[in-house]
Amino acid sequence: MADPESVPAPDRPDRDLDLVLFGATGFTGELTADYLARNAPHGLRWALAGRNEERLVAVRDRLAATDADLGELELIRADVTDPASLEAVARRARVVITTVGPYLTHGEPLVAACAAAGTDYVDLTGEPEFVDRMYLAHHATAERTGARLVHACGFDSVPHDLGALYTVQELQAAGPVSVRGVVRAGATFSGGTFHSALTAVSRARQMREAAAERRRVEPRPDGRSSRAVAGRPHRDPVLGWWLLPLPTIDPFVVARSGAALEAYGPRFTYSHYAGTKTLPYAVGGALGVGALALGAQVGPLRRAMLSRVKQGEGPSPERREKSWFSVDFVGEGGGRTVRTRVSGGDPGYDETAKMLAESALCLAFDDNPTTAGQVTTAQAMGENLTARLRAAGMRFETLD
Secondary structure (H helix, E strand, O other): OOOHHHOOOOOOOOOOEEEEEEOOOOHHHHHHHHHHHHHOOOOOOEEEEEOOHHHHHHHHHHHHOOOHHHHHOEEEEOOOOOHHHHHHHHHHEEEEEEOOOOHHHHOHHHHHHHHHHOOEEEEOOOOHHHHHHHHHHHHHHHHHHOOEEEOOOEOOEHHHHHHHHHHHHHHOOOOOEEEEEEEEEEOOOOHHHHHHHHHHHOOHHHHHHHHHHHHHHOOOOOOOEEEEOOOOOEEOOOOOOEEEEOOOOHHHHHHHHHHHOHHHOOEEEEEEEEEEOOHHHHHHHHHHHHHHHHHHOOHHHHHHHHHHOOOOOOOOHHHHHOOEEEEEEEEEEOOEEEEEEEEEOOOOOHHHHHHHHHHHHHHHHOOOOOOOEEOOHHHHOHHHHHHHHHHOOOEEEEOO
16 A cells, blocks of 8 residues: 555545546446555545445445445445436546446446546446447547546456557567457456447447448548558467457557557557467357357347346356466567567456556556547556556566
8 A cells, every 4th residue: 555645636626536436336346446445545535436325335334344444435326317416426536437337328428427527537348339439429528628538448458458559669660560469368257248248249330330430530640550450360370379350349449549659650550369279269269259249130139148147247256266368469560570468367357447446546646648538548548557557466578
């Protein structure tokens, strides 16, 4: 724990709370509260927010059992169906964390409130359509008020976004740069993640429309380019693994960081894959993803799949203790090839709670680049967040 004097004066002196955790009674929300209780600096002014006061009290009582001081933690009743309650939270806080998803269904009112109030915002969405629609609706407002709207601050997409930045910095190429990221994991993902993913793939047409509308209005960097490149299944000559393209939000986030930061060079491309050691696993993975996507298009099948996986539940601490992830990156440019890796423990829960909490603390207290509007983790926090996550146990390594 840091000393109370280590917490700097707020950037917004009219705010009486540094941080509000919205959705604190959900599975990932509770893990985020646990992480903050163990790791937040002394003097942090924070509160728990949600729609069910009884459940908020239960979370606070559990935290207070290990730290009596947390028995005084403020509880705020707020609901996504009550915009006034969200506006009140945003006006009081410097940073708001939200774990309430699916974000396409529940997320916009809080984004709108934070953008209007000039309040920094972080979430753990992996829904491309939601992120694009929030850019279209609230980026300009946030730019005007100074709010930093940072989506995808969990496993989507922190390891990939910061890992690509780390790889580019290690490569130090003067000309065009290409990076590919390859994900491997042994873990169980949350019910909330499953619901969000199924909702996203069931709205493929709407997702394409939102992305196209964003491309029409979003400025492009002068004299530079940065784009996500859809790869193909193949055996990687550097890693020796079979690669299967991953249709996630991560490559879009990385490409936006590349567009925002000159360190990525004049022409930057990024491709994103799942990696397996054998061809049968790659084929099986492709068939499984395809079957899920097809099922999501049929209403009765989609509802049946959603009913079998409940939101707000997750695996036991023992199961999470055995979980792991790694993302290998291969960066090429200037006649050089660099291989790096970002790795850690349970990606869907414990590490996501860590990444989400550290992102909020980084926005609140670190000397970050001056940004506003919808920004990525690399753009808004970059090396500061990387340093925080390294100190918290995640590994950023250069392999060769």
